[in-house]
Amino acid sequence: MATKIWNYYEIKGDSLVHLKKDCPRCGKGFFLAEHKDRFTCGKCGYTAFKKD
Numbered sequence: 001m002a003t004k005i006w007n008y009y010e011i012k013g014d015s016l017v018h019l020k021k022d023c024p025r026c027g028k029g030f031f032l033a034e035h036k037d038r039f040t041c042g043k044c045g046y047t048a049f050k051k052d
């Protein structure tokens with residue numbers, strides 16, 4: 001599955017802006033919750049680990 005799970009941030013000025021990510025399983029409107037090292041979906045349990 002080639003989801004762009006690492007492209008959560010874009011640089012705006014000198015700050016990182018969080019781009020809300022929909023759960024790839026649940027679809028639009030089900031945003032992943034951000035944790036220190038990963039994103040998780042509270043509905044289905046999908047987890048995407050941050051690369052860094």
Ligand SMILES: [Zn+2]
Pocket residue numbers: 023024025026027030041042043044045046
């Ligand atoms: Zn989900």
